[in-house]
Amino acid sequence: xxxxxxxxxxxxxxxxxxxxxxxxxxxxxxxxxxxxxxxxxxxxxxxxxxxxxxxxxxxxxxxxxxxxxxxxxxxxxxxxxxxxxxxxxxxxxxxxxxxxxxxxxxxxxxxxxxxxxxxxxxxxxxxxxxxxxxxxxxxxxxx
Amino acid sequence: xxxxxxxxxxxxxxxxxxxxxxxxxxxxxxxxxxxxxxxxxxxxxxxxxxxxxxxxxxxxxxxxxxxxxxxxxxxxxxxxxxxxxxxxxxxxxxxxxxxxxxxxxxxxxxxxxxxxxxxxxxxxxxxxxxxxxxxxxxxxxxxxxxxxxxxxxxx
Numbered sequence: 025x026x027x028x029x030x031x032x033x034x035x036x037x038x039x040x041x042x043x044x045x046x047x048x049x050x051x052x053x054x055x056x057x058x059x060x061x062x063x064x065x066x067x068x069x070x071x072x073x074x075x076x077x078x079x080x081x082x083x084x085x086x087x088x089x090x091x092x093x094x095x096x097x098x099x100x101x102x103x104x105x106x107x108x109x110x111x112x113x114x115x116x117x118x119x120x121x122x123x124x125x126x127x128x129x130x131x132x133x134x135x136x137x138x139x140x141x142x143x144x145x146x147x148x149x150x151x152x153x154x155x156x157x158x159x160x161x162x163x164x165x166x167x
Numbered sequence: 168x169x170x171x172x173x174x175x176x177x178x179x180x181x182x183x184x185x186x187x188x189x190x191x192x193x194x195x196x197x198x199x200x201x202x203x204x205x206x207x208x209x210x211x212x213x214x215x216x217x218x219x220x221x222x223x224x225x226x227x228x229x230x231x232x233x234x235x236x237x238x239x240x241x242x243x244x245x246x247x248x249x250x251x252x253x254x255x256x257x258x259x260x261x262x263x264x265x266x267x268x269x270x271x272x273x274x275x276x277x278x279x280x281x282x283x284x285x286x287x288x289x290x291x292x293x294x295x296x297x298x299x300x301x302x303x304x305x306x307x308x309x310x311x312x313x314x315x316x317x318x319x320x321x322x
Contacts (some may be wrong), residue, residue: 084301091284091300146280149307153278156310163317164273 046070064117068109072131075105091146095139099132106131168193179312181258206255210236210243217243221259225290226270227252239292262309264288265299272313 028036049063059067079102086094106127110119120126183201187194210219224236229249236243247255253269260272276289278298286298298306 090281093283095284143284146284146286149303150278150280150286153307153310156314157272157275157277159314160272160310160317163314 042070059117064113068113071109072106072127075109076102076131079105091142092139095135095142099135102135103128103131179316206259208236208245208247208255210245212241212243219243219245221256221261222271222273224256224261224271225274225292225294226268226296227256227261229267237294260309260313262302262306264302264306265297268296270296272309 045066049066053059053063079098082098082101083094086097089097107124110123110127113119185194185197206221207218208221210217219236219238223238225239226237227245227249228235228237234245234247234249234252236245245252249263249267249269253261253263256269256271261269262272264270270288270290274291276291276293279287279289279295281287286300286303288296288298290296
């Protein structure tokens with residue numbers, strides 16, 4: 025077996041846990057031919073996480089757009105896919121009356137936090153870069 | 168005149184430092200030799216060839232697989248690919264900022280971020296260029312490298 029390196033430890037735990045949890049859940053669903061609420065939530069979380077990761081992974085396609093446009097496009101794509109999965113799952117299990125609202129909230133808040141963090145990092149980058157440029161200008165004039 | 172030469176694996180760029188008490192013909196000659204032998208490239212403008220000093224170039228841009236060198240006011244076509252220019256001019260402070268452009272850090276006046284989170288470079292001649300997100304880190308690293316070299320070189 026290939027040796028698990030230090031930096032691969034956390035991703036390996038995540039992947040193993042996901043595979044084991046999903047496999048056991050799916051086997052139980054197949055065995056009993058019905059979803060419990062917990063099983064449904066677990067599978068839904070997996071689907072939504074996959075959608076979010078997929079949407080974020082497509083950032084290189086929006087390189088020509090500004091960061092704000094990219095964040096908005098990714099958010100809209102992800103939101104559309106999530107709402108669609110809830111709509112489809114509504115044919116198999118009953119959906120809580122606040123279901124759409126809850127999902128909208130739990131998807132929008134992380135996106136807004138993520139966008140804010142990006143904006144702050146951009147502001148810090150500009151400040152640091154301008155300080156470096158100032159030093160470069162001063163020193164290159166001396167030369 | 169005493170001459171010393173040092174080989175070091177720690178420096179990132181070859182350099183020549185000259186220490187003198189008084190400017191002499193000997194040192195002036197040495198400086199002229201070094202300045203004249205700086206890397207120069209040939210640029211084409213109105214079908215006339217011009218010798219361009221790399222340090223005077225603000226940035227390179229590629230349009231339809233043709234590369235252009237932008238100086239303060241003039242534009243010259245150069246016979247190099249962007250990849251070659253990147254390697255050739257890296258030691259003069261040039262760095263890639265997006266798919267088609269390489270900028271001279273010494274000609275950058277400041278960095279600005281717009282309301283839509285786009286990063287822009289303002290050059291000394293007031294031209295504005297866009298840094299793509301992909302090359303942001305590369306630009307940041309180059310800036311630090313040039314800064315550290317200059318601080319180390321003048322101290």
